[in-house]
Amino acid sequence: MTDQHPLPGQPDTSRRSFLKTGLGGTLLLSTISVSAGLSGCATAPAGRIGAIDSRMDASYQFQFLSRDDIALFEALLPAILAGSLPDAQNQRRQTVASTIERIDQGIVKFGPPNQRELRKLFDLLNFPPTRMALARTWSDWPSVTATDADAFLQRWRNSRIGLLNNGYVALTKISNAAFYGYADHWHLTGYPGPPAWMTESLPQFTSA
Amino acid sequence: MSMNDPIARGLAAGWNITDASKLTEDRTVEADVVVVGTGAGGGTTAEILARQGLSVILLEEGRLYYQKDFQMDELTSYANLYQEGMSRATADGAIAILQGRCVGGSTTVNWTSSFRTPAETLNYWSQNLGLSELTPDAMAPWFEGREQRHNMSPWQTPPNLNNDLLRQGCEKLGYSWQVIPRNVKGCWNSGYCGVGCPTNAKQGALLTTIPGALDHNAQLFHGLRADRLVRNQDRIDHLLASAMGADGITPSGITVTLKAKHFVVAASAIGTPGLLLRSQLPDPFQRVGKRSFIHPVNATVARMPAKTDPFYGAPQSIYSDEFNFKEGTDGPVGYKLEVPPLHPAMAAGVVAGHGQQQRDNLGQLPWMQSVIALLRDGFHPDSPGGTVSLRDDGSPMLDYPITDYLWQGLKKAYLTMAEIQFAAGAEAVQAVHLDSGWYTRWSEAKTAISNLPMKPHRVRLFTAHQMGGCSMGHDPATSVVNGFGEHHHISNLNVHDASVFPTSIGANPQLSVYALAARNSTRLAQKLAPSG
Numbered sequence: 001m002t003d004q005h006p007l008p009g010q011p012d013t014s015r016r017s018f019l020k021t022g023l024g025g026t027l028l029l030s031t032i033s034v035s036a037g038l039s040g041c042a043t044a045p046a047g048r049i050g051a052i053d054s055r056m057d058a059s060y061q062f063q064f065l066s067r068d069d070i071a072l073f074e075a076l077l078p079a080i081l082a083g084s085l086p087d088a089q090n091q092r093r094q095t096v097a098s099t100i101e102r103i104d105q106g107i108v109k110f111g112p113p114n115q116r117e118l119r120k121l122f123d124l125l126n127f128p129p130t131r132m133a134l135a136r137t138w139s140d141w142p143s144v145t146a147t148d149a150d151a152f153l154q155r156w157r158n159s160r161i162g163l164l165n166n167g168y169v170a171l172t173k174i175s176n177a178a179f180y181g182y183a184d185h186w187h188l189t190g191y192p193g194p195p196a197w198m199t200e201s202l203p204q205f206t207s208a
Numbered sequence: 209m210s211m212n213d214p215i216a217r218g219l220a221a222g223w224n225i226t227d228a229s230k231l232t233e234d235r236t237v238e239a240d241v242v243v244v245g246t247g248a249g250g251g252t253t254a255e256i257l258a259r260q261g262l263s264v265i266l267l268e269e270g271r272l273y274y275q276k277d278f279q280m281d282e283l284t285s286y287a288n289l290y291q292e293g294m295s296r297a298t299a300d301g302a303i304a305i306l307q308g309r310c311v312g313g314s315t316t317v318n319w320t321s322s323f324r325t326p327a328e329t330l331n332y333w334s335q336n337l338g339l340s341e342l343t344p345d346a347m348a349p350w351f352e353g354r355e356q357r358h359n360m361s362p363w364q365t366p367p368n369l370n371n372d373l374l375r376q377g378c379e380k381l382g383y384s385w386q387v388i389p390r391n392v393k394g395c396w397n398s399g400y401c402g403v404g405c406p407t408n409a410k411q412g413a414l415l416t417t418i419p420g421a422l423d424h425n426a427q428l429f430h431g432l433r434a435d436r437l438v439r440n441q442d443r444i445d446h447l448l449a450s451a452m453g454a455d456g457i458t459p460s461g462i463t464v465t466l467k468a469k470h471f472v473v474a475a476s477a478i479g480t481p482g483l484l485l486r487s488q489l490p491d492p493f494q495r496v497g498k499r500s501f502i503h504p505v506n507a508t509v510a511r512m513p514a515k516t517d518p519f520y521g522a523p524q525s526i527y528s529d530e531f532n533f534k535e536g537t538d539g540p541v542g543y544k545l546e547v548p549p550l551h552p553a554m555a556a557g558v559v560a561g562h563g564q565q566q567r568d569n570l571g572q573l574p575w576m577q578s579v580i581a582l583l584r585d586g587f588h589p590d591s592p593g594g595t596v597s598l599r600d601d602g603s604p605m606l607d608y609p610i611t612d613y614l615w616q617g618l619k620k621a622y623l624t625m626a627e628i629q630f631a632a633g634a635e636a637v638q639a640v641h642l643d644s645g646w647y648t649r650w651s652e653a654k655t656a657i658s659n660l661p662m663k664p665h666r667v668r669l670f671t672a673h674q675m676g677g678c679s680m681g682h683d684p685a686t687s688v689v690n691g692f693g694e695h696h697h698i699s700n701l702n703v704h705d706a707s708v709f710p711t712s713i714g715a716n717p718q719l720s721v722y723a724l725a726a727r728n729s730t731r732l733a734q735k736l737a738p739s740g
Contacts, residue, residue: 175562176556188567189571191551
């Protein structure tokens with residue numbers, strides 16, 4: 001998102017729920033997008049990323065995720081998808097990269113209000129002071145191991161603060177749906193896909 | 209492209225359909241009636257008015273998708289056919305909102321369950337809320353008419369195992385169960401209702417009332433968002449609308465001005481209050497957006513000894529109303545029990561989790577069975593519903609606090625569902641809750657579930673039924689429209705969707721919307737009919 005106006009959406013309710021959580025710092029979240037921008041965090045969409053400085057497919061144009069967001073998911077996906085990612089290093093990297101692309105595609109369709117919510121969440125996780133204070137993750141994401149990432153996810157899942165539970169669900173839901181919902185990974189759930197007797201007889205498949 | 213597809217045929221035959229993303233300059237159009245929304249309410253209204261010879265323009269914010277687009281794929285369908293790409297939620301994010309955003313609205317993606325408004329609900333409205341003209345007897349012909357129009361009847365094919373296990377569990381425990389009526393014609397029993405019917409069997413608005421309206425010269429704009437109704441005295445003068453770009457999400461900058469003698473809003477229980485609030489129409493008692501209901505849904509999942517293949521077969525065919533009205537219409541909250549279909553992305557979204565544990569959960573999908581409880585909200589003082597308000601950018605959002613009254617019902621529903629699954633032979637049952645493990649015995653589950661904290665986010669909650677927010681009633685102090693959907697303060701404005709319900713329905717609402725819209729549109733057609 002290029003428009004970095006701080007939190008036009010739902011100030012009342014998010015403040016209220018923040019207060020309810022007893023976390024104090026009511027305005028903390030609403031200032032993060034601004035501070036993150038000022039501190040040099042990459043909050044603009046990454047666009048096309050060259051194959052040289054990353055493992056991303058240079059033909060994919062990121063519309064929402066920033067370079068920092070991509071690094072965040074590169075750190076989190078090995079924990080979120082533990083047991084489902086391929087073992088071979090190359091294949092594993094490719095699977096993570098293509099899952100991040102599908103996460104980006106999905107978020108584009110979320111529309112502006114939920115994109116603003118996710119921007120707040122990702123900025124909070126990428127901005128070092130809030131990453132340390134709220135995620136309690138000390139190193140930057142590219143240095144975070146899968147074990148550390150898993151510990152972070154567990155902390156947010158088990159937190160007594162509803163807002164952090166919500167962050168956990170948001171991160172895992174968009175990742176799990178983008179991964180397990182993708183045809184190449186259906187077999188991991190035992191779902192055989194649309195029955196052949198349908199795809200072989202329906203016009204939208206046969207005349208494609 | 210198949211010419212057996214009615215939409216493809218209609219397009220070829222010259223239906224008046226405008227894809228607003230293709231517009232290159234601002235336009236002004238005019239008709240007798242402008243209908244905002246193409247779902248259950250809007251489609252019904254447009255067809256009935258167009259058949260009476262009135263000129264009708266239909267507006268849809270989502271895009272026109274039909275058979276060629278329905279490729280049985282979750283990710284593309286959720287991205288394109290659902291509100292906010294399936295990410296819509298209540299203001300605090302605690303309740304996921306499943307709602308259609310395409311021509312046909314939610315009827316294009318619903319699971320085809322077709323219930324009449326329960327008699328208890330209509331009696332409550334007529335006896336307690338002053339809607340004396342909406343008795344079960346008075347509504348019966350309207351239900352019958354819509355059942356015919358949408359080919360609704362109890363499902364004759366044996367239920368899939370996912371549904372049959374709900375029946376088996378109820379049988380064992382002596383709970384009542386029934387077969388669900390579905391709105392299908394020549395259904396292949398494939399299980400893909402939720403991603404757009406691939407076989408054109410589902411008789412939602414997309415294949416019934418929308419073609420009916422277009423055959424009678426109605427004009428359809430899709431990819432066009434209704435921004436604001438502009439008022440002159442006690443009448444709406446025109447509607448301002450924004451064209452969406454090719455992505456269906458970002459406004460292209462092109463605007464359309466729609467003029468009409470009469471306006472009908474049927475933009476859903478979130479969209480309609482949103483439009484009325486943006487339009488700043490007279491609302492002296494601040495009723496718009498209040499008393500929004502959602503049938504809060506919680507769920508349990510079970511691992512069964514036999515393969516259930518919960519992704520195949522008619523998604524909903526068995527239900528139980530054992531607990532729906534048992535303790536009185538306005539006693540402790542009642543709930544309807546149903547079954548959801550489980551495809552990989554849906555299952556991954558419903559069951560929150562990560563890592564090896566999530567992998568193990570999802571890996572047993574072919575043996576998984578799930579039951580959902582739909583709570584009947586809005587019948588008790590401790591269930592006042594939620595509130596639709598506007599964000600700074602003008603988009604509507606729903607705030608829905610869960611009261612203790614509802615938490616008690618949700619806890620009870622978890623217990624009922626687990627008990628039914630064990631009775632049906634489950635090896636293990638898990639409440640869809642962040643703190644629930646897998647329980648292997650009913651006694652263990654009973655104790656553990658009784659101790660689960662009932663808190664937002666920890667209890668995973670969903671809604672596929674949005675209702676209320678523009679309540680009907682006689683008294684303008686407590687309602688927005690009268691019992692015919694006519695706005696209390698604006699003489700040429702009707703509301704014909706689920707937003708007029710003064711409580712939730714207590715059943716999947718599509719037939720309630722169809723029937724009430726048919727009744728109110730028939731009256732409106734008489735009022736507007738060309739004289740002579």
